[in-house]
Amino acid sequence: MLGKVIALRMVRLIATLFAVSLITFLMVEQLPGDPILAILPPEALDDLENIERIRKELRLDDSVVTRYFRWVGDALQGDLGKSYITDQPVSDAIKDRIPVTLELAFLATFLAALLAVPIGAFCAYREGSRVDRIMSGITTTALSIPGFVAGIFFIWLFTLKFNWLPSTGWNRISDKGLIANLKTAILPAASLALAPLAINARLIRADMIGTLKEDYVLSARAKGLRDRYILMRHALRPSSLTAVTVFALQFGGLIGGTVVIETIFALPGLGTRLISGIYQRDVMMIQGITLFIASVYVIVNAAADFLYLALDPRIRRR
Amino acid sequence: MTESATPSRSEALLEVEDLSTHFSIGAGRLRAVDGVSFSLQPGQTMGIVGESGSGKTVLSRTIMRLNLGNNVHTSGRVRFLDKDLLELPMKAMTDIWGQEIAMVFQDPMTSLNPVVKVGRQVSEHVRKHLGVSKTEAKKLAVELLRSVRIPEAETAIDRYPHELSGGMRQRVSIAIALACSPKLLFADEPTTALDVTVQHQILNLLGMQQQERSMAMVLVTHDLGVVAGRTDEILVMYAGKIVEKAKTAEIFQTTEHPYTEALLRSIPKTDQPSHTRLAAIAGRPPTLIEISKGCSFSPRCPYAQERCFEEEPVLEETTPGHYTACWYRVGTPENQEAWDKNLAAGRLSTLAIDQGHIVDEVPVNVGSGGN
Structure with a gap:
C-alpha cells in the first residue's frame, strides 16, 4: 500500500521535472539576442565567417529539438554544459x-x-x-x-x-x-x-x-x-x-x-x-x-x- | 430549590449542591444545568438519565470543571472529599483530573488522539501523576490494556487508534481513565457510539473494574436500559433540572414522573403488558434559552394540566429516598384523572400515546388553548 503511494508520487515527480526542463529551455531560447554576440568582443562582430565557425563549434546550428534533448541527456549525467563566456562548467x-x-x-x-x-x-x-x-x-x-x-x-x-x-x-x-x-x-x-x-x-x-x-x-x-x-x-x-x-x-x-x-x-x-x-x-x-x-x-x-x-x-x- | 439532606452526609465522596451552568450565547442565556443537587457515596454508582440536550453531559463536565470558555457561568458547590472543586485553582485541578476523578468519553473515535500511539495515551498521565519511569509506564500500559481485555496488549501499545475497532478504542479510553485508579469515574454515554453487541461487553467491563477498584461511578446515558441493573441510584434530568431521583429498583417499580415513564416506554422491551403505548416521546426538548414558567416538560406531557403550564413543580420527597418534581405524579388518582381529561379534550401528546401516532412538533400554544 505504502509502496504504491510512494511509487505513484515518484512517477509524478519525474514527469514534473521533465516539464520543468522543457519550460526552462524554451524560455531561455526565447530570450532576445544571439548568444554569440554576447561572447564576442564588439570589434569581432563584423567577421561573419568567424561567427559561423563559433556557432558550429558550440553546435548552436542544430535544431531546437536536437539541442534540447542533448542538453537534457547531458543534464541527466550531471553535465549542465559550460558557460560560453568563462568556459566554467555550470555544475x-x-x-x-x-x-x-x-x-x-x-x-x-x-x-x-x-x-x-x-x-x-x-x-x-x-x-x-x-x-x-x-x-x-x-x-x-x-x-x-x-x-x-x-x-x-x-x-x-x-x-x-x-x-x-x-x-x-x-x-x-x-x-x-x-x-x-x-x-x-x-x-x-x-x-x-x-x-x-x-x-x-x-x-x-x-x-x-x-x-x-x-x-x-x-x-x-x-x-x-x-x-x-x-x-x-x-x-x-x-x-x-x-x-x-x-x-x-x-x-x-x-x-x-x-x-x-x-x-x-x-x-x-x-x-x-x-x-x-x-x-x-x-x-x-x-x-x-x-x-x-x-x-x-x-x-x-x-x-x-x-x-x-x-x-x-x-x-x-x- | 429544595433538596434532600443526604442520610450519611459526612461520608459522601461527591456532594453537589444547587449547581447551575449557564452559557451566554448570542440568543441569550442557555440554562444547561439549573439547580442540581445530589450526593454520591464511595463505591456507589449513580445513573444520570435524560434525552440529548437535557444537560447531563454539561453536568458531568461542570463537576469536573472541564467546561471551557469565558461564556460559561457556574454557580453552586461541588464537594469532592474535603475539597471544594469549584473554588480550586485550575492548577490544582490538573492533580485531580485523571488521578482522583477520571472520565470516559462518549465517542472513542474522536476522544483518542489519532497521531499518538495507544501505549503513550494510556500511560502518559501516569508518568505525570505517579512519577514512574518510562519503562515502568510501558509495563503499566501493557497491564492496563490487558485488564480491559485487549488481546495482544504487547503489540497493541504500538498501534495508532485508527488501527483498532470502536469497541477496542473504548476499552483503551477506559484503560486511560482507570490508569491512576481514580476514586470517581464519569462515564459519559460510554456505549452510545458502539455496536449493540459491544455495548454490553463495555458496560460489564466498567462494572467489573468498578467493583475491583471499589470506585464510585457516574454513568451518564439516554438509555434507561443501560442503567437498569448497573446503578444504585438514578437521577432523571430534563431541561437541565432533576425531575426524579430514587434508588434504581424504586424508580423502575414505582415510576412517578411522566418523563421517566415516557423514557421507560421508549425501551424496546415489553415485559410490562399494561404499557402497550407507543415507544416515543412526542415533541422535542425545549431549547433552554427562554425561561418558561411552569413545568418544562408540560408541552410534551400527556397528563399536563393548566397548573403545569403556570407553576413549576419543585423536587419533593414523596416516599423516603424518592424525589419527584411533578404535580400529577404517575400512579396517583390525580394522574389518572388528568389523563382522562386530556384524552377527552383531544390533547395532542395524549392522543399520540393512546393512538400510536408520532407527534414531532407539539404546538407551543397547546397548553393554554387545548384544554
Missing part, C-alpha cells in the same frame, strides 16, 4: 555557490520555524487575548514588509547604529569557523525569515485553534496533563500539516528567492551568479541554474508529501 558554478544559498535557506527556515511554532501555539491557546491581538498586528506588519526593506533596516540597525555585525560579505565555515560564518549569515537569513515566520505563525495558530476544539484535547485535559504538554505533544502535530507544506514550499522558494537578499548583502550565492549570468547573457549558466533551482523546488515539495506520511499515521493506510 562547478553551482557547486561553488550553492553552500551559501543552502545555508541561508536552512537558517531562514530554521529561524522561522523556531519562532512560528511557539508564537502560533501560544496565540491559539490564548485566542482573542491581548497577546494574540498584538501578535496578529505584528505578523501583518511583518508580512507587508518586503525582505529587502527589512534587510536594509537590519544593516542600518546592526551595522551602522550598533556596529555589531558586518553588513556585507561572507565568511566560509571552512576558512573562518562557525561563529564568523554566522555573523555574516544571520542578517540575510533574518531578512529572509520574516515573511515565512509571519505566515507560518498564522497558519499554526489557525490550525491549532481548530485542533484545540477536538475531543481528544478535552480528554487529554481530563487526564490531568499540563496545558503546555497538551499543546506540544497532542495538539501541535495534528495542527502542523498545513505549516509543513508551506515550510517546504518556502524552503524551495528560498533556494531561488535569495537573489535580492544576496545582492543587498553582496553574498557569493547562487542568486548573484544567476544575476551575473543574465547580465552577461550567459545562456548555459541561466539555463543550468534555473533548472537546478526548479528541480530543488519540485523535489522539496515531494519530500513534504512524504513528511505528511510521517506526521499523520492515518494517511499511511490510504
